[in-house]
Amino acid sequence: MGAYLLLCADGTLYAGATKDISRRVEEHNAGPTGAKYTRMRRPVTLAYFEEAGNWSEACKREHAIKLLSRKKKLELIGNGAK
Secondary structure (H helix, E strand, C coil): CEEEEEECCCCCEEEEEECCHHHHHHHHHCCCCCCHHHHCCCCCEEEEEEECCCHHHHHHHHHHHHHCCHHHHHHHHHHCCC
């Protein structure tokens, strides 16, 4: 469970939260259950994942990541591990 950043095929970044990161990345890349944003920007790759203790923390971290500038998101990717 945690928050994540995806790198889309067009170079944009997408932030989300999930309970199962492997399943969620698969959903973004195939089928209608991926986010509308990523459907037109496939394939997507996992660029960053951050564990969270519970769903509430994961959602709060997703929101905080979404508020970051692109530069800060790229720094987060560079400093973090998948």
